Amino acid sequence: MLIFGFTSIIVMYLIYRWKNRALYKLAKELHSGDMGISLPILGQSYVFGSDPKEIMKNLRKWGRQTTERGGVLASWYGHRLLILVSDAEVADFLLKTCLQKDDMMQYMRFVFGNASTFAPVHIWRPRRKAVAPAFSQKNLSSFASVFADGSRALVDRLRGRTDADVALWPYMAAYSFEAACETTFGVTVDAQSDTTQSFVKSFGLLTTTMAAFLFRPYLHNWTLFKWLFYLTGCTKKLNVINKFVDNIVTEKKEELRQENIRKAELGLPQNGPRSFLKFFMESSIGGKAFTDTQLREESMVMVLAASETSAVAVSFAVMMLARYPEVQEKVYQEIQEVLGKTFRSPTMEELPRLKYLEATIKETMRLYPSIPLVARKVETDVTLPTGVTLLKGCGIIVSIEALHRNPKYWGKDADYFKPERFLGSPLPYNAAYIPFASGTRGCIGYRYAMMSMKTALASLLQQYRVLPAGHSPDSGLTSPCDEVSNPLHVYFDVMMKEVNHFKVKLESRQ
Numbered sequence: 248m249l250i251f252g253f254t255s256i257i258v259m260y261l262i263y264r265w266k267n268r269a270l271y272k273l274a275k276e277l278h279s280g281d282m283g284i285s286l287p288i289l290g291q292s293y294v295f296g297s298d299p300k301e302i303m304k305n306l307r308k309w310g311r312q313t314t315e316r317g318g319v320l321a322s323w324y325g326h327r328l329l330i331l332v333s334d335a336e337v338a339d340f341l342l343k344t345c346l347q348k349d350d351m352m353q354y355m356r357f358v359f360g361n362a363s364t365f366a367p368v369h370i371w372r373p374r375r376k377a378v379a380p381a382f383s384q385k386n387l388s389s390f391a392s393v394f395a396d397g398s399r400a401l402v403d404r405l406r407g408r409t410d411a412d413v414a415l416w417p418y419m420a421a422y423s424f425e426a427a428c429e430t431t432f433g434v435t436v437d438a439q440s441d442t443t444q445s446f447v448k449s450f451g452l453l454t455t456t457m458a459a460f461l462f463r464p465y466l467h468n469w470t471l472f473k474w475l476f477y478l479t480g481c482t483k484k485l486n487v488i489n490k491f492v493d494n495i496v497t498e499k500k501e502e503l504r505q506e507n508i509r510k511a512e513l514g515l516p517q518n519g520p521r522s523f524l525k526f527f528m529e530s531s532i533g534g535k536a537f538t539d540t541q542l543r544e545e546s547m548v549m550v551l552a553a554s555e556t557s558a559v560a561v562s563f564a565v566m567m568l569a570r571y572p573e574v575q576e577k578v579y580q581e582i583q584e585v586l587g588k589t590f591r592s593p594t595m596e597e598l599p600r601l602k603y604l605e606a607t608i609k610e611t612m613r614l615y616p617s618i619p620l621v622a623r624k625v626e627t628d629v630t631l632p633t634g635v636t637l638l639k640g641c642g643i644i645v646s647i648e649a650l651h652r653n654p655k656y657w658g659k660d661a662d663y664f665k666p667e668r669f670l671g672s673p674l675p676y677n678a679a680y681i682p683f684a685s686g687t688r689g690c691i692g693y694r695y696a697m698m699s700m701k702t703a704l705a706s707l708l709q710q711y712r713v714l715p716a717g718h719s720p721d722s723g724l725t726s727p728c729d730e731v732s733n734p735l736h737v738y739f740d741v742m743m744k745e746v747n748h749f750k751v752k753l754e755s756r757q
């Protein structure tokens with residue numbers, strides 16, 4: 248009986264291998280690095296481990312191996328073949344050619360709906376077209392005061408935190424979240440209030456659970472997923488989120504109706520600064536008005552996409568400034584030159600003049616991109632510029648983190664922190680820098696993000712000098728310095744975050 252069972256498994260495995268022989272041939276051609284042997288059901292996914300720090304460490308290791316082997320590597324993830332990419336030319340080609348999100352995103356879709364980030368291409372395309380005008384320069388300019396007010400509140404909240412080390416994350420997260428809510432919904436929220444806290448916690452729990460789930464392909468089965476989702480309390484959390492957003496949508500719809508009636512009566516034009524929600528309510532998808540579900544999905548994803556990503560990037564930037572005091576001094580001098588000596592937030596016209604600050608943010612996002620990887624799917628066989636043909640059904644993981652440290656584009660000092668790379672001469676190869684991904688499915692909010700991050704940093708640095716946590720006179724690094732032998736310790740949470748919640752020491756400049 249035992250022998251019969253064993254023989255059946257072997258026969259089934261051999262049939263499976265024969266049916267998928269083209270995939271196995273491709274895997275061999277692309278090599279899988281030193282990621283360990285591929286096991287049935289698990290593939291090589293077991294090497295990532297379950298601890299978020301381990302996952303990030305192994306993702307980085309996987310990325311380095313990809314670069315060492317020419318920028319494209321294959322790996323078995325459960326029964327699927329994943330192609331990992333750290334070559335800029337190949338990444339650029341794939342991000343522009345393969346617009347479909349990978350199958351693993353269908354679980355994210357279950358949580359966040361069919362909003363642009365997770366939607367299949369046929370749903371995404373008309374939505375992206377409908378959403379894009381909300382990011383016009385004119386509309387974004389109307390958000391400048393939101394960032395200015397928010398960054399003043401950020402500076403105030405940090406007052407009195409100069410005596411000991413401070414974990415920046417809750418402060419930065421609150422700044423970005425409040426700004427994201429105001430620009431998305433047109434309402435002012437207090438990140439400390441009970442309702443908001445419960446919304447934020449629910450969001451956090453959902454993303455953390457989803458991050459852990461994505462790296463366990465053996466759990467990727469709909470029935471199992473739905474059960475786990477329920478048992479881990481995610482259903483309740485999702486209800487909290489949906490209720491929070493639905494209430495705002497209902498309230499805002501009525502407000503808009505009243506406002507339009509009032510303006511029509513007074514003969515006033517129907518324009519002015521518009522929150523994303525208001526913009527969506529006045530727009531249409533393929534000629535039809537947004538439904539309530541579409542309004543909820545699109546606004547929820549704006550809050551999700553706008554808040555944590557920018558908070559992570561700005562927090563990493565502060566840590567880098569603490570580590571590299573002479574970079575911080577240059578940034579500070581520039582802020583003084585552009586804004587003068589009295590404390591105030593930069594205006595929309597002044598932001599482009601903060602060039603060294605921008606270079607510092609960009610260099611931070613090169614070494615520590617908020618989103619370390621993006622996943623796409625091959626829908627029809629596609630031949631890479633290198634001549635290799637990827638087969639239908641393969642998953643694609645573009646490792647932004649590995650690509651950003653690929654010496655082929657960034658030189659021998661790829662791991663060094665040097666904001667000067669982004670000053671003066673253009674980048675040697677544009678596609679080698681993609682913190683916001685690239686192509687038509689790249690980030691729609693990169694200009695919004697830059698405005699928000701520059702405003703927050705300019706305000707913060709006018710008031711405080713930042714020092715490394717546990718500061719002693721020689722705890723700063725002298726730039727240029729190697730971010731491999733002295734790396735920041737990070738973990739994977741869909742985004743890449745610092746393990747100590749971005750701890751630094753603040754010293755008042757007043």
Ligand code: HEM
Binds near residue numbers: 621688
């Ligand atoms: C530092 C901040 C940010 C970073 C690093 C970032 C990064 C990214 C990346 C890498 C993608 C592509 C994801 C993929 O292909 O799977 C993306 C997509 C997206 N981002 Fe951002 N983002 C940031 C800020 C924002 C902001 C502020 C908004 C909105 C206000 C936003 C809205 C979106 C949306 C809607 C998408 C989906 C685009 C589509 O599929 O059409 N992002 N972002």
